[in-house]
Amino acid sequence: MTTESPYVIEVEHLTVSYHARAALLDVSVRIERDQLVGVIGPNGAGKSTFIKAILGFIKPDIGTVLINGGDAQKATGQVAYVPQRGAVDWDFPITVQEVAMMGRYQQIPWYTSPRPTDYQAAREALEMVRMEKFGERQIGELSGGQQQRVFLARALAQGSDILLLDEPFAGVDAATERAILDVLERAKEAGKTLVVVHHDLATAAEYFDKLILIKQRLYGYGTPQAVLQEDLLAKVYEGRLRIFRDVVREDAS
Amino acid sequence: MYELFIAPLTEVYFQKALIGGSIVAVVAGVVGCLVVLRRMAFLGDALAHAMIAGVAGGYLVMKMIFGLEAHAPGMLLGSLLAAIVTVALISFVARISRIKEDTAIGIMYTGIFALGVVAVSIFRHYIHIDLMHFIMGDILGVADIDLWVSAFVAAGVLTILIFFFRHFQLATFDPIMAASIGLPVLMLDYLLTTCVSLVVVSAVSMVGVILVVGLLITPAATAYLLSDRLDKMMGLAALFGVTSVVGGLYLCVWLDSAGGGAIMLFCTLQFLVVLAVAPKYGLLARWLRLRRLVPQQVVEDVLTTVLRHSGPTPVAVIKTYVHDDRGDLARALRQMIQDGLLRQAGEDYELTEKGDVEANNMLRAHRLWEKYLHAIGTPHEEVHATAHHLEHIRKGGAVDYLDEKLGKPDTDPHGKVIPGGSS
Numbered sequence: 001m002t003t004e005s006p007y008v009i010e011v012e013h014l015t016v017s018y019h020a021r022a023a024l025l026d027v028s029v030r031i032e033r034d035q036l037v038g039v040i041g042p043n044g045a046g047k048s049t050f051i052k053a054i055l056g057f058i059k060p061d062i063g064t065v066l067i068n069g070g071d072a073q074k075a076t077g078q079v080a081y082v083p084q085r086g087a088v089d090w091d092f093p094i095t096v097q098e099v100a101m102m103g104r105y106q107q108i109p110w111y112t113s114p115r116p117t118d119y120q121a122a123r124e125a126l127e128m129v130r131m132e133k134f135g136e137r138q139i140g141e142l143s144g145g146q147q148q149r150v151f152l153a154r155a156l157a158q159g160s161d162i163l164l165l166d167e168p169f170a171g172v173d174a175a176t177e178r179a180i181l182d183v184l185e186r187a188k189e190a191g192k193t194l195v196v197v198h199h200d201l202a203t204a205a206e207y208f209d210k211l212i213l214i215k216q217r218l219y220g221y222g223t224p225q226a227v228l229q230e231d232l233l234a235k236v237y238e239g240r241l242r243i244f245r246d247v248v249r250e251d252a253s
Numbered sequence: 254m255y256e257l258f259i260a261p262l263t264e265v266y267f268q269k270a271l272i273g274g275s276i277v278a279v280v281a282g283v284v285g286c287l288v289v290l291r292r293m294a295f296l297g298d299a300l301a302h303a304m305i306a307g308v309a310g311g312y313l314v315m316k317m318i319f320g321l322e323a324h325a326p327g328m329l330l331g332s333l334l335a336a337i338v339t340v341a342l343i344s345f346v347a348r349i350s351r352i353k354e355d356t357a358i359g360i361m362y363t364g365i366f367a368l369g370v371v372a373v374s375i376f377r378h379y380i381h382i383d384l385m386h387f388i389m390g391d392i393l394g395v396a397d398i399d400l401w402v403s404a405f406v407a408a409g410v411l412t413i414l415i416f417f418f419r420h421f422q423l424a425t426f427d428p429i430m431a432a433s434i435g436l437p438v439l440m441l442d443y444l445l446t447t448c449v450s451l452v453v454v455s456a457v458s459m460v461g462v463i464l465v466v467g468l469l470i471t472p473a474a475t476a477y478l479l480s481d482r483l484d485k486m487m488g489l490a491a492l493f494g495v496t497s498v499v500g501g502l503y504l505c506v507w508l509d510s511a512g513g514g515a516i517m518l519f520c521t522l523q524f525l526v527v528l529a530v531a532p533k534y535g536l537l538a539r540w541l542r543l544r545r546l547v548p549q550q551v552v553e554d555v556l557t558t559v560l561r562h563s564g565p566t567p568v569a570v571i572k573t574y575v576h577d578d579r580g581d582l583a584r585a586l587r588q589m590i591q592d593g594l595l596r597q598a599g600e601d602y603e604l605t606e607k608g609d610v611e612a613n614n615m616l617r618a619h620r621l622w623e624k625y626l627h628a629i630g631t632p633h634e635e636v637h638a639t640a641h642h643l644e645h646i647r648k649g650g651a652v653d654y655l656d657e658k659l660g661k662p663d664t665d666p667h668g669k670v671i672p673g674g675s676s
Contacts, residue, residue: 106435138481
């Protein structure tokens, strides 16, 4: 079962395809405990697919994903997930409190209602992201950053050690981005491993301990200094080099 | 009064219609909520149409093998099978070809409906199915067996939905998370489709093929306009289903019209009324909200006016400087006090701390825009008026960009001090 390995997520030779096109090709990466890891790469690079494979939501063509040493497809509930904002139906009749409670669904037996401890856990999770005052709001009535924080609360309420976030910073302003990052860092200090899909190279070095650079294949995994190399980025983002010169230089300074 | 309301209640056919219709409406409303939220409305339609093939098939098989005439459970089972085959064919075609799902639904349900119609007419001497009855339904002629069937279906489906409420809620709202915590998402999909099929099958004999989808989705959609929680939405949908049946049946007796039609007509009118007056998502509420919305421009103009006046400002002064042709000013002032931007000092208004920060930001934007206009060679007399329009453009770091570009100036072209930025 659970081996005492320093790695919480072990991906070996992962290949996932949609029809003839490989979304991920032979990706192998091992992610250590208590890290804030950014997944970067251009649009359509397979970043979301990578997250879904770790979740065990898609079956790889070949390769394995191990979560705490166990198969990802069977390791239900060890990984919590924060969806992309665009993937959520914001008109769904559901309140903030109910979304946070969803994080507890796995612990609630199917024949009972949520218990007082579940309400407690959901409230604590909302407090952690400072959304406890909005419990009765319908989720569509919140601002973009608040919506993101509610789903973060849901992931925290799940109590999993691994959190996967798909583009949490997309479409929020700078102050909100800070607030979200703050919650992520506190979660890391509480002993969670976070894997975050991120699109903004300019902030990647500042936000994350480790970066995964993918475009179908794995181009690099390591510290931002190691990954944000001009030659690597040039290979991944063909023809858009000019932008990265700045990134690389900023990083060097 | 007695004639209108009580007399119909003493008739057995009316009682049966009321009971049968209400049972079906309750369960259709509850299931319908999930159908609406999952955008499967068309599927309900497809299932209803596919049924006729199943009914004909069930009739034929039971008659040929067991010699039973119009065996209800046989026909029910046939309908279910036809519904499942239709769903399977739809997803098969959508998955393996470039045909999208809505087209696949359109092809399959008309095809299977046609198969049923042809079968019924070929075997018309052998099996006795009234196509008109099937298409229009006959709620005023509900048989006891129909009542029992729908009662069992309703009990079964409601039990499933109540027990697995959280499962259906999560699988509908966020299937990826549902799968990640180990819910059998695919099984739940099949279970829901089966429930929808059961409900449709039990409702067709009352309201007919064409109207059944309305009974499934209209009460649910009506409830959707009124609720922010799924459990509440389901309760309301059930309620609206029952009121549709009750209202529709009275309508049908009074107007001497077709039962199914009257029910759906009442149901639709009920939806339209709610659409108009729903407190949060209704048209009236939306219109009022838009009307009540204070234009940001008026708010910002008030802020800068009070700031420039420095100190408590009489309304008369604000009126001279704030451009207000829609009569928004009084409301704007009230709104700003509520938002903590202004406070009232006797008859006058003054800025709160928050208002002061906002006003200074505005002034800074205004003066930077003036500086910018001056720099790009705008005629002197136009600078103020144009900057007054442009000062409202502040999102996305526009003002800081100007500041940067102009080399962080201290004064505007008129020599006035540009306040420092803060957010």
